Amino acid sequence: MSPPVFVAGIGTISAIGNNVSENLQSLKKGETGIGNIKYLRTNYSSLLPAAEVKLNNDELATLSGFASFISRTAMLSLIAAREALNDAEINHLPNLRLGFVSSSTVGGMDKTEDFFSAFLGDPKKGKLRSVVNHECGSITALVADKLGIKHHLSTINTACSSSANAVMYGSRLIKNNIVDAVITGGTDSLTRFTMNGFNTLMILDEQYCKPFDNDRHGLNLGEGAGYVLLVSDRVAGMLKKEPYCSIAGYHNANDAYHQTASSPDGDGSFWAMGGAIKMAGLQPSDINYINLHGTGTQNNDNSEGAAIKRLFQPHFPKMSSTKSFTGHTLGASAGIEAVFSALSAKHGYVYPNLRFQTPMEGLGLVPETNFSTSPNLKNVLSNSFGFGGNCSSLVFSKL
Numbered sequence: 527m528s529p530p531v532f533v534a535g536i537g538t539i540s541a542i543g544n545n546v547s548e549n550l551q552s553l554k555k556g557e558t559g560i561g562n563i564k565y566l567r568t569n570y571s572s573l574l575p576a577a578e579v580k581l582n583n584d585e586l587a588t589l590s591g592f593a594s595f596i597s598r599t600a601m602l603s604l605i606a607a608r609e610a611l612n613d614a615e616i617n618h619l620p621n622l623r624l625g626f627v628s629s630s631t632v633g634g635m636d637k638t639e640d641f642f643s644a645f646l647g648d649p650k651k652g653k654l655r656s657v658v659n660h661e662c663g664s665i666t667a668l669v670a671d672k673l674g675i676k677h678h679l680s681t682i683n684t685a686c687s688s689s690a691n692a693v694m695y696g697s698r699l700i701k702n703n704i705v706d707a708v709i710t711g712g713t714d715s716l717t718r719f720t721m722n723g724f725n726t727l728m729i730l731d732e733q734y735c736k737p738f739d740n741d742r743h744g745l746n747l748g749e750g751a752g753y754v755l756l757v758s759d760r761v762a763g764m765l766k767k768e769p770y771c772s773i774a775g776y777h778n779a780n781d782a783y784h785q786t787a788s789s790p791d792g793d794g795s796f797w798a799m800g801g802a803i804k805m806a807g808l809q810p811s812d813i814n815y816i817n818l819h820g821t822g823t824q825n826n827d828n829s830e831g832a833a834i835k836r837l838f839q840p841h842f843p844k845m846s847s848t849k850s851f852t853g854h855t856l857g858a859s860a861g862i863e864a865v866f867s868a869l870s871a872k873h874g875y876v877y878p879n880l881r882f883q884t885p886m887e888g889l890g891l892v893p894e895t896n897f898s899t900s901p902n903l904k905n906v907l908s909n910s911f912g913f914g915g916n917c918s919s920l921v922f923s924k925l
Contacts, residue, residue: 531697532769533922534707534757535614537606538865540750540852541577544589545609546865553866553877554897558851560734560746566716574730576716577748577853591672595655597634598749600665602858603713604672606751610709611673614755615766622761625678625705626670627696628753629688629712631857633662636715665713678705685912686819687778688712689860690920693754694776700758707761711753711861720747720856727786735822735854737847738831738893740884745821748853752862768925771871774905775808775921777801786913787825792833794917795819799837799907802919808905813843813921815876815900817863817908818893820847821854830909831889839890843907844900846893850880860910864920867908871922874903 539545541559542552552559563571565578579586579602587594590601607626616622637656645652659668663681670679678699682692689712696710724730724747731744762769779801781794788794803810819830834842848866849855855862869875879893906922 528701530759531700531756531773532762533754533771533773533868534616534762534765534769535610535755536770536865536868537609537613538750538752538862539579539602539605540855540862541579541748542851550869553848553851556878556880556897558734558880560853566718568718568721570721570725574725574732575734575746577746578716579749596668597659597665598636598715599630599632599634599713600659600668602715602749602751603628603665603669607669607673607709607753610753610755616707616761619761619764623677623706624675625696625699625708626666626675627680627682627692627708627710628666628669629682629692629857629861630662630665630714631683631685631688632714632717632720633665634659635717635719639718683857684916685914686856686859687910687912687916687918688857689752689864690910690918691778693773693864693920694778694918696756697773697776700756707755707757709753709755711751711864712858713751714749714856714858716747716749729823731822734881735850736881737820737822737850737879738818738827738886738891739882740886742822742824742827744823746853748855750852750855750858750862752858752865754864754868770868771922771924773920774923775802775806776919777805778918780915780917782915788829788911790829790832792829792836794915795830795833795909795911796836798917798919799833799909802907802921806921806923810838811841813905813907814903815870815906816843816845817867817906818845818847819909819911820849822849826911827886830911831886831891834891835889842891844876844894846877846879848877860908863908867906867922870903871906871924874900876900
C-alpha cells in the first residue's frame with residue numbers, strides 16, 4: 527500500500543473572493559462572480575460576460591507584493607499559494623523539503639499582449655520587462671522565489687486539466703519521498719488571446735452559463751488561482767492542526783478523440799473517474815459528491831454526463847458545477863476546485879449549480895441547486911477535462 531498524502535493547507539482567489547473564506551461565503555450565499563468585463567481590454571467587454579477577479583493590477587500588486595508590471599497571472603498565483611502555505615503552518619518544521627508544482631495555460635501572456643500593442647505601432651515602444659516572463663514556467667519561478675521554495679519546481683500545462691495533474695504529480699513526489707510537502711494547483715488570468723480563441727470556437731455564452739442544463743449555450747471564461755498544500759504522513763503528524771482530507775485516488779486518461787472536443791460516449795471521462803475511484807480502493811457507490819467539470823458547453827456536458835451515467839447508474843451521487851460561480855478558469859480551474867473539494871470532504875459541503883432548470887435529455891442527471899451540509903459525505907470526486915482529450919479525476923476523502 528502506497529504512503530498516504532494529506533491536504534494540509536488551502537488557498538484561492540477567484541471572481542467570488544480574494545481568499546478561501548470569501549469564496550466559501552459566496553458559495554454558501556449563491557453569489558456568482560460572473561459579470562461584465564471591467565479590467566481586460568477587449569472588444570467583447572459589453573458582449574461576453576466573464577468572471578474577473580475584482581481587483582485591478584495595482585490592487586493585486588499591493589495584495590501580492592509583486593510590482594504592478596508583473597503578470598496578473600503571477601500575482602494571482604502568489605496570493606493563493608501563500609495563503610495555502612500560511613494555512614498549513616509548516617514553517618516551524620526543521621529541514622522541510624518543500625516543492626512547488628504550478629499550472630498555467632497563459633503564463634505571462636497578459637503582459638505580452640500589452641507589449642506588442644505598443645511595439646507594433648512603434649518599434650521604439652513597449653517595455654521588454656513585459657515579455658521576459660511570457661512562458662508558463664517563468665510564472666512558477668517568480669512565485670517560488672517570493673516564497674523561498676527551492677527543493678523542487680515544476681510547471682504543467684495540459685489545458686483545463688492542468689491543476690488536477692499538478693495535484694497528481696505533487697502526490698507522487700511525496701509518495702516517492704522526493705519532497706516532504708508540496709504546493710500544487712494552478713493560476714490563469716484573462717487574456718485577449720484566450721477570449722478571442724474561445725469565441726472563435728463558438729463556445730462562449732453571451733449570458734451567464736448554465737452547466738448541465740438542457741438549454742445551455744456555452745461557457746463563461748474566468749480567472750484566478752487555487753492551491754492545496756500536500757504533506758506526507760510524517761509531516762501530517764507534526765502539524766498543529768488536523769489536515770483537511772486525504773488525496774485518496776487520482777487518474778489521468780486520454781480518449782484521443784479530437785483536439786477541442788470530448789468523446790460523445792465520454793470515454794476519457796469514464797476512464798479517469800473509474801481509475802481514480804479504483805486507486806482510492808472505493809466503489810462508485812462510495813462517492814458522495816461530484817465536483818463536475820461542467821463547463822456549460824454542449825459537447826463537454828454531454829460527454830461528462832454520459833460518462834457519469836455509465837459509471838454510476840442507477841444511483842447517482844450529488845453533483846454540481848462550481849464554474850457557475852467562478853467561470854471556467856482554465857489551467858486554474860482544478861486548483862480552485864481542489865480547494866472547494868477539500869472543504870467539502872472535511873465539512874460535508876455540497877455546492878449549488880447556479881441557474882440549473884432543465885435536466886439534459888436522456889441522462890437523468892439533476893445537479894444540486896442549493897448549498898447544503900451532509901454529515902455522511904466522505905468521498906468527493908473532482909473532474910477536470912481538457913482540450914486534446916486530457917482527462918483527470920481526483921478523489922478527496924474525509925479523515
